[in-house]
Every structure is written in structure tokens, then in C-alpha cells.
Amino acid sequence: MSARRAGLADRDGFLAWVMLLPSVIYILALVGVPFLLAVAFAFSDVTTGDPSYDFVGFGNFTAVFDDGVFWRSLWNTLLFTGCSMVLIVVFGKILANLLIADFHGKWLVRFLILLPWTTPVALSTISWLWFLDSIYSPVDWTLRHLGLIDQNVVWLGDPNTAMLSVILVQTWRLTPLAAVIVMAGLVAIPRDIDEAARIDGAGFWRRMFEVTIPLSLPVIAVAALFGAIMTFTDMTVSYVLTRGGPTHATDVLASWAYFRGIEGGDVGQGAAIALFLFPILLAGVVAILRAVRRLEAR
Amino acid sequence: MVGTGDDRLSRRGFLTATALSAGAYGLAAGCASESSGPQAKNTGKAPQEVFTAPTRKLGGSLSVLMWSHFVPRHDKWFDKFAADWGKRVGVNVRVDHINTVDVPRRAASEIQARQGHDVIQHIAPFSQYEPAVLDMTDLVQEATRRWGQQLELCRRSSYNPNTRRFYAYCPGWSPDPGDYRKSMWQKVGLPNGPGSWDELLRGATEIKRTTGVPCGLGLSPETDSNMAARALLWSFGASEQDRDERVVLNSEEAVAAVEYMTRLWKQAETDEVFSWVPASNNQALIAGKSSYILNSISAWRTAMGTNPKIGDDIFFVPALRGPKAAMAAQHVIQQWIVPKHAANADAAKEFLLHYTANFPAVTYHSELYDLPGWPSLVPQLNGWLDDDPYGAKPANKLALLKGAASWSANIGYPGPSNPAIGEIFNTNVLPTMFGRAARGQLTAKQAVAEAEQRVNAIFRSWRARGLVGG
Numbered sequence: 001m002s003a004r005r006a007g008l009a010d011r012d013g014f015l016a017w018v019m020l021l022p023s024v025i026y027i028l029a030l031v032g033v034p035f036l037l038a039v040a041f042a043f044s045d046v047t048t049g050d051p052s053y054d055f056v057g058f059g060n061f062t063a064v065f066d067d068g069v070f071w072r073s074l075w076n077t078l079l080f081t082g083c084s085m086v087l088i089v090v091f092g093k094i095l096a097n098l099l100i101a102d103f104h105g106k107w108l109v110r111f112l113i114l115l116p117w118t119t120p121v122a123l124s125t126i127s128w129l130w131f132l133d134s135i136y137s138p139v140d141w142t143l144r145h146l147g148l149i150d151q152n153v154v155w156l157g158d159p160n161t162a163m164l165s166v167i168l169v170q171t172w173r174l175t176p177l178a179a180v181i182v183m184a185g186l187v188a189i190p191r192d193i194d195e196a197a198r199i200d201g202a203g204f205w206r207r208m209f210e211v212t213i214p215l216s217l218p219v220i221a222v223a224a225l226f227g228a229i230m231t232f233t234d235m236t237v238s239y240v241l242t243r244g245g246p247t248h249a250t251d252v253l254a255s256w257a258y259f260r261g262i263e264g265g266d267v268g269q270g271a272a273i274a275l276f277l278f279p280i281l282l283a284g285v286v287a288i289l290r291a292v293r294r295l296e297a298r
Numbered sequence: 299m300v301g302t303g304d305d306r307l308s309r310r311g312f313l314t315a316t317a318l319s320a321g322a323y324g325l326a327a328g329c330a331s332e333s334s335g336p337q338a339k340n341t342g343k344a345p346q347e348v349f350t351a352p353t354r355k356l357g358g359s360l361s362v363l364m365w366s367h368f369v370p371r372h373d374k375w376f377d378k379f380a381a382d383w384g385k386r387v388g389v390n391v392r393v394d395h396i397n398t399v400d401v402p403r404r405a406a407s408e409i410q411a412r413q414g415h416d417v418i419q420h421i422a423p424f425s426q427y428e429p430a431v432l433d434m435t436d437l438v439q440e441a442t443r444r445w446g447q448q449l450e451l452c453r454r455s456s457y458n459p460n461t462r463r464f465y466a467y468c469p470g471w472s473p474d475p476g477d478y479r480k481s482m483w484q485k486v487g488l489p490n491g492p493g494s495w496d497e498l499l500r501g502a503t504e505i506k507r508t509t510g511v512p513c514g515l516g517l518s519p520e521t522d523s524n525m526a527a528r529a530l531l532w533s534f535g536a537s538e539q540d541r542d543e544r545v546v547l548n549s550e551e552a553v554a555a556v557e558y559m560t561r562l563w564k565q566a567e568t569d570e571v572f573s574w575v576p577a578s579n580n581q582a583l584i585a586g587k588s589s590y591i592l593n594s595i596s597a598w599r600t601a602m603g604t605n606p607k608i609g610d611d612i613f614f615v616p617a618l619r620g621p622k623a624a625m626a627a628q629h630v631i632q633q634w635i636v637p638k639h640a641a642n643a644d645a646a647k648e649f650l651l652h653y654t655a656n657f658p659a660v661t662y663h664s665e666l667y668d669l670p671g672w673p674s675l676v677p678q679l680n681g682w683l684d685d686d687p688y689g690a691k692p693a694n695k696l697a698l699l700k701g702a703a704s705w706s707a708n709i710g711y712p713g714p715s716n717p718a719i720g721e722i723f724n725t726n727v728l729p730t731m732f733g734r735a736a737r738g739q740l741t742a743k744q745a746v747a748e749a750e751q752r753v754n755a756i757f758r759s760w761r762a763r764g765l766v767g768g
Contacts (some may be wrong), residue, residue: 045762045763047426047429047717047763048402048405048406048409048410048426048427049406049409049426049427049428049429049430049431049717050429050430050763051409051410051412051430052429063755063759066755067752067755068748068751068752069752129575134569134570134573134574134578134582135570135578135581135582135585135587136581136585152570154568154569154570154572154573155573156572156573157568157569157570157571157572157573158569158572159737162572162573242519242573243518243519243520243575243726244519244726245518245519245572245573245726245729245730245733246517246518246519246572246573246733246737247572247730247733247734247737247739248730259724259725259726260721260725262402262403262406263402263403263724263725264720264721264724264725264756265406265426265717265720265721265724266721266756266759269759
């Protein structure tokens with residue numbers, strides 16, 4: 001009896017599968033099945049009111065490519081992702097330095113830094129919607145009282161400031177994640193290297209650019225790619241703050257897919273738009289995996 | 299030592315964080331919940347409710363999914379009304395209220411899953427669900443037999459002439475008058491508010507020039523901006539489709555309407571109309587940051603409860619006269635659908651008849667927000683509009699709504715509210731058209747041509763499914 005139990009426990013392959021099974025089921029059910037459904041829907045005439053399936057070939061893709069808003073959304077997605085990624089990495093690195101530093105009240109700073117990441121995205125974005133309100137914005141109120149502006153900026157009413165707002169809120173939201181990832185990389189740098197550089201007379205900036213950043217570059221790359229992928233597929237910030245406006249200036253592929261597929265009712269075309277994210281995301285995933293492998297090789 | 303210090307800090311931090319969180323939650327709850335604010339006081343007597351025994355034996359349970367009404371008093375009344383009916387006919391009724399913007403996505407998921415509520419109510423056209431819902435023709439015929447002619451705008455918002463099916467049941471609606479601050483318009487010589495689009499441009503420009511307070515017609519991807527866009531198009535003689543569901547958007551009249559909106563925005567508005575959500579124009583009017591908006595009466599009712607001085611300064615005008623007509627879109631159109639997956643369709647239909655029969659109570663408890671789709675149902679309506687039971691000052695402030703059906707139209711007018719019109723509405727084609735021209739991104743002519751291209755693509759897509767004519 002006990003010998004049989006020991007036998008099962010000894011089988012590495014069996015145990016590995018048992019341990020992995022919940023994750024595999026989770027990924028298949030919540031990622032694999034919806035993805036395959038999206039592929040199927042993209043070639044169908046399914047609507048929100050009519051789930052019956054009729055194959056329409058590439059008709060949805062042709063219609064989507066003929067739509068100027070799709071190309072605008074694609075450009076917005078790239079701009080939104082690119083700018084957010086750069087800002088997330090820069091601020092993530094700065095915050096990571098704060099997180100590893102030793103000073104009085106460190107726990108409070110760490111708590112405040114991580115807060116945006118732990119708050120549900122819809123809730124935190126609604127807070128920003130209030131902060132950037134055209135009439136009651138506390139941001140504008142503060143700037144007015146500091147004498148920096150005469151009247152409210154109306155952040156979400158102008159195409160340029162609306163896009164800027166969406167990028168900054170996304171940066172605010174994802175920077176803590178990048179900071180935690182980069183912090184892990186910084187902690188892993190042997191202290192003697194930094195100390196040797198100090199003894200050789202290297203100042204803060206020189207150590208930063210010639211020691212710390214080169215050694216933590218693979219981790220920074222991982223943080224950047226995580227940020228990019230999470231931004232590329234995100235629609236919450238844009239949807240809650242501007243609903244894609246003004247005049248589609250902040251519509252991204254994910255939000256436009258939602259508008260067409262769910263609110264507009266044309267699930268087929270919505271799925272075709274959403275599927276356009278896939279090849280770019282695939283490239284992102286490959287890049288992440290390569291970066292991780294490079295990190296493991298070090 | 300350090301550890302001890304950290305521990306002490308953590309405890310204090312915990313207490314502070316807890317207190318801050320509790321305070322923030324209280325603040326958020328207070329801000330977010332419209333129902334927590336004071337309401338208009340009623341001085342009249344609620345109408346007697348009627349009960350007609352169902353034509354068939356009912357049983358089981360009935361689940362209803364509907365919006366959280368803009369007038370909180372309505373939901374309190376409705377929930378008890380539905381439960382009381384259930385007790386009398388032996389049906390266990392459950393009513394789920396959710397935010398109106400969440401209703402379409404919830405309905406979509408239930409219909410895709412082929413399970414969920416027996417009845418779903420929404421306040422905008424639901425025509426895209428036709429293949430998945432029961433035909434309501436029998437119910438409409440019965441209601442028409444009992445209460446006479448249904449309002450045309452309600453019929454057009456629930457009937458598909460191509461399939462000859464009532465995909466929804468529409469017993470009520472709400473108009474979309476112009477709301478203006480009398481004290482502001484008095485100073486520009488229009489104490490009764492603007493009567494035409496020309497007067498709106500002239501008066502609103504003058505108010506903005508002298509006081510800095512802008513006009514509040516939205517150009518944002520949201521419901522009220524969509525309503526305003528349609529009112530403007532129709533009043534200038536343009537529309538998205540004709541009576542036979544052929545796309546006719548690209549016209550000189552549409553270009554003229556877009557040129558007008560460009561002038562209005564440049565002379566009398568600011569960037570903020572591009573950033574609005576549905577509640578923004580209400581807030582702006584009540585805050586004294588807008589001289590005129592297009593909306594229902596709910597913003598004013600809220601102001602009556604929260605700030606009577608401002609409430610008393612808000613007045614209404616009917617649809618503004620344009621070069622060709624004086625038309626406004628309906629603000630809310632009741633759409634009750636019974637999905638094919640409904641487990642208790644008989645009870646659903648009987649309940650809807652009972653609800654309709656009690657429309658005087660619906661109108662009364664919604665503080666005159668919901669008007670009847672079968673006008674004969676509420677003979678008291680004109681009396682209430684002349685002498686508001688909730689204390690309007692003056693008492694006949696809402697008297698203009700007596701003729702609201704004559705200047706209101708369904709989304710999609712002069713054609714029906716078909717799924718193509720629904721998609722055009724929900725993907726904000728028209729506010730974008732007006733907005734692109736106003737911002738100078740395109741000329742008026744180019745903006746109309748661009749919008750027409752999108753409208754044509756949407757119509758083609760739905761025509762292929764057999765749900766749209768033309």
C-alpha cells in the first residue's frame with residue numbers, strides 16, 4: 001500500500017502534470033477557448049442578437065480595413081503603447097531605486113508606490129475621470145490657485161490633451177509593476193560591483209549608466225515588454241476616460257473592437273478588429289521569452 | 299529597535315489607512331449615488347393601481363432585468379408593484395436593476411449564453427436582438443385593443459417593417475426638450491428661451507460673450523450628443539435614412555446642419571462638450587456652467603431637491619425650429635424584450651400588460667419622466683403637466699410637454715429604429731461627423747461624406763442579414 005503511494009510520488013512526469021493541470025485547464029478555458037471563438041467569430045456574421053453561425057470568409061476583414069476609424073485606432077494604439085512604454089520604464093526605474101533605498105518611512109513610500117497597481121483599473125480610472133472633469137477638476141483647481149492657468153484645461157476635450165491624459169493615466173497605473181520587476185533586477189546585482197565602482201571614484205550617474213543599467217537591462221526589457229503588452233490590449237483607460245473621443249482621437253483597437261462588436265452589435269467585425277492584435281502580441285511574447293532566456297543565460 | 303519602530307508605524311499606518319479608506323468610501327458613495335440625494339416632494343395623490351386577472355394560469359418565477367431609473371422614486375415603487383402582482387398571480391418575481399449603460403452588454407451575454415432573465419428592459423432601441431427574442435405582436439395588438447392607437451414614435455421604435463415583427467414592446471417614452479437657465483436668457487432678451495436654432499446661436503453667443511457661460515450641446519461619444527445631432531439634422535431637413543430605409547445622409551441640408559454646429563461651437567461653446575459623459579450636461583446646467591442643454595426633466599428634478607433656487611431657474615422649451623422643421627429625438631424609449639430562452643414567457647407578457655395598464659402610476663412615480671406610449675392610458679397627464687404634483691415653480695412649468703409627441707421622433711426617423719441605426723447610434727457616427735467639422739479636421743462637406751461612407755457600410759452589413767430594408 002505504502003509502496004504504491006511512494007511509487008506515484010516518485011514519478012516526476014506524473015507529478016509534473018498533476019501540478020501543471022490546473023494552470024493548463026485555466027489557460028485553455030479562459031484564454032484558449034475565447035481565442036478560438038474570436039477566430040471563429042471573425043469569419044462569421046454573428047451578432048449580439050443572433051448567435052447562429054454563418055461563414056462569411058474574409059468579408060469582415062475587408063469591411064474593417066475600409067473603415068478609416070480602424071486605421072486611426074491602430075495608429076492610436078501604437079502611439080499609446082509606445083509613449084506609455086517609454087514612460088513606464090523611466091518612472092519604473094526611478095521608483096525601483098526608491099524601493100530598494102533604505103530610509104525612514106520606507107514602508108509608506110512602498111505602499112503608496114504600489115497602490116495604483118493594486119487598485120482595480122476601472123475604479124482608479126473613474127477616479128481620474130473625476131480628477132480631469134471639465135468643470136470640477138481638482139487638478140485644474142490646483143493649477144488655477146497656483147496661478148499656472150487662467151481657466152480649466154478641459155483635459156479630455158481636446159484631441160492632444162485627451163491622448164496625453166490617457167497615456168499618463170496608463171503610465172501611472174503600470175509604473176508600479178515595472179518598478180517591482182526592475183527592483184528584482186537591482187537587488188540581484190552583486191553589491192561588490194557597485195562598491196568597486198565607488199572605490200574607483202565613479203559618481204551616482206556614472207554608476208547608474210555604466211553599471212546598474214547595463215546589468216539590469218534584461219529585466220528592464222522584461223518590464224518594458226510587460227508594460228507594452230498590457231497597454232496594447234488595454235481598453236479600460238481609454239473607454240472610461242474618453243469613450244474613444246474626441247472624434248476617435250483616443251480610440252484604440254481594443255476599444256474600437258468593443259464598440260463595433262458589443263455596443264454596435266456586429267460581433268463578427270468586432271472580432272476581426274480584436275484579432276488584429278494577435279500577430280503584434282505574438283511578436284511581443286516572443287520578444288519577452290527571448291529576453292527571459294537571455295536573463296537565464298547570464 | 300528598528301523593528302519595534304516599524305511595528306509601531308505599521309499599526310498607526312493601518313489605523314490611518316482604515317480611517318482614510320472608510321472616509322473615501324463614504325465620500326464616493328455620497329457622490330456616486332443619485333438616490334441618496336433629496337428628491338422633489340410630491341403634493342398630489344398617487345393614482346389608484348388596477349389589477350386585471352391574467353387570461354391564463356400562471357406560476358413559477360419571473361426574472362426582470364432593467365435599468366436603475368434616473369428618478370429613484372420610480373424603482374422603489376416598481377419593485378413593490380412587481381412583487382405585489384407576483385403574489386396575486388402566484389409568480390415569484392425578481393427584479394434586478396443595473397446601470398443603464400450596462401444593460402446592452404448584459405443582454406448580449408445572456409443572449410449569447412441562451413440563458414438569463416425572462417424580460418429585459420432597455421431605454422434605447424434594441425432592434426439588433428430581433429432574431430433572439432419573441433415576437434411581441436400579440437401583446438401590442440392586445441394593448442391596442444384595450445387602449446387605442448399607440449404613439450407612432452413608440453411603434454417605429456419597436457417594429458421591423460421588413461420582417462413584420464415587433465421585436466420589442468414599447469409602452470412608454472420620455473421627451474428631450476431644451477433646458478435653459480431663465481436668468482441668463484432674460485439678459486439677452488429671450489426670457490422664454492430660444493425658439494429656433496437661429497435664436498439659440500444668437501442668444502448663446504451673447505451669453506458666452508457677456509458672462510463666459512457656454513451653451514451645452516454635446517459633441518462627445520455619448521447618448522445626449524447623439525440626440526442633439528439628430529435634432530439638428532431633422533430640423534435642417536436631413537436624416538440618416540428615408541422612410542424606406544435608404545441612406546440619404548449626404549445632402550445639402552446635412553452640410554448646412556454641420557456648418558451651423560461648427561458656428562455654434564466656435565461662438566458659443568468650449569472644448570468641454572467634446573469630453574462629456576451623459577451626466578455632464580446636467581451637471582453643467584445645475585452648476586451654472588451652461589446656458590442651454592438638450593435633456594430630459596430629470597436634471598431639473600434633481601435640482602429641485604438639492605438646490606431649489608437653481609431648480610426654479612431651469613425652464614424648458616420644445617424642439618427648436620430649423621429651416622425645415624422643429625424636431626427633437628425622444629430621450630428615453632422603453633424597450634421590453636422577452637428572449638427566446640425565457641423560461642416563463644407567459645408570465646412575462648402578462649406582467650407587461652399589467653404594467654401598461656398601470657401607466658398612470660408609472661408616470662406619477664417617475665415624477666412625470668415616463669410618458670405613455672398609449673396616450674389614452676393616462677388621462678390625468680395634462681392635469682399633472684398643468685399643475686405639477688411635485689411642486690414645480692411655476693406649477694405649469696411642464697405644460698409644454700403636453701404636445702411633446704408632436705415634436706418628438708424616434709431614432710432613425712423618418713424610418714424605423716432598425717439595427718443599422720442602432721449601430722450608427724452606438725458607434726457615435728453623427729457626433730463624430732459634427733465634431734470633425736467643428737474642430738476643423740474636415741470641411742462640413744467632407745465630414746458628411748465621411749459619415750455617409752460609414753453609414754453605408756453599416757447598412758450593407760445589416761441588410762445582408764435581412765433585418766434592414768432599402
